[in-house]
Amino acid sequence: MSTPILKRLTLLAVASGLLGGLAACSEVPQVTVYEQGQYSGKTDTRPWEGGAFNGDREAWEKALRERARGQSEYNRIQ
Amino acid sequence: MGRMKFLCDAERCIECNGCVTACKNEHEVPWGVNRRRVVTMNDGVPGERSISVACMHCSDAPCMAVCPTDCFYKTEDGVVLHDKDKCIGCGYCFFACPFGAPQFPNGPAAFGARGKMDKCTFCAGGPEETGSQAEYDKYGSNRLAQGKLPLCAEMCSTKALLAGDANVVADIFRERVLRRGTGAEVWGWDAAYGGGERKQERKREGRS
Numbered sequence: 450m451s452t453p454i455l456k457r458l459t460l461l462a463v464a465s466g467l468l469g470g471l472a473a474c475s476e477v478p479q480v481t482v483y484e485q486g487q488y489s490g491k492t493d494t495r496p497w498e499g500g501a502f503n504g505d506r507e508a509w510e511k512a513l514r515e516r517a518r519g520q521s522e523y524n525r526i527q
Numbered sequence: 528m529g530r531m532k533f534l535c536d537a538e539r540c541i542e543c544n545g546c547v548t549a550c551k552n553e554h555e556v557p558w559g560v561n562r563r564r565v566v567t568m569n570d571g572v573p574g575e576r577s578i579s580v581a582c583m584h585c586s587d588a589p590c591m592a593v594c595p596t597d598c599f600y601k602t603e604d605g606v607v608l609h610d611k612d613k614c615i616g617c618g619y620c621f622f623a624c625p626f627g628a629p630q631f632p633n634g635p636a637a638f639g640a641r642g643k644m645d646k647c648t649f650c651a652g653g654p655e656e657t658g659s660q661a662e663y664d665k666y667g668s669n670r671l672a673q674g675k676l677p678l679c680a681e682m683c684s685t686k687a688l689l690a691g692d693a694n695v696v697a698d699i700f701r702e703r704v705l706r707r708g709t710g711a712e713v714w715g716w717d718a719a720y721g722g723g724e725r726k727q728e729r730k731r732e733g734r735s
Contacts, residue, residue, distance in 0.1 A: 488600040490610025493654040495603060500657045500672035512674030517691030520680065521699040523706070 530605030539687035542577040546679035554667025559633035582628035582647035590620035
């Protein structure tokens, strides 16, 4: 009773194994196609995402603005 | 947020090279690579002026235009960065840049004879996970993500080098110039730190 089912299962396992083995032989493209005027590298996270600000853009902008204003000694002595 | 910019006040720069040292230390920049340098004109003669130069993060950056692999990108804050994994070290950006900002490490390199291009990142890291070791190794410290400005400007002892949002930096410089005053009598300390306006007032009042 169970022999044909077992045979089918074995065949299926062998076939999927063969397919997997063939997939491993596939070739990865070696030549990159560059698009004119398009950034082709990895995407970068924005400074307020992650790190100290956890996506709070306003807090980040405020911190930077205060820091930039602190460069003026006239602001510091007033 | 607007555009991030550097501004160097030639009246204040004393050629101490503190900005260069700060940059090299913060990012552990290898030998032969100077992301920032101080250029002096008329060295040793009256009228000598120094200016600190690095990548100016151009609004219309020529390095971006000439890169054959399109590895440059501009962040929302106007910082010009590049992906070192895409860079082929061809040196086109070096020839295109009017400031000599792109640098190429000496010695054995990962790719090509000249290696990957390295330049000032405005202390904004690069296209790797923020604060990760990979980002630090490839691009250096990401101070911008910590809410800090580039270390070269923050370390500048005379505040000749300013960094930050273009509007804020312009306001600081405008106020400085107004306090400085104009004319042949304003030079040296007065030109750098203000006092020219008081001199001009005295002159107007006939007290010379």
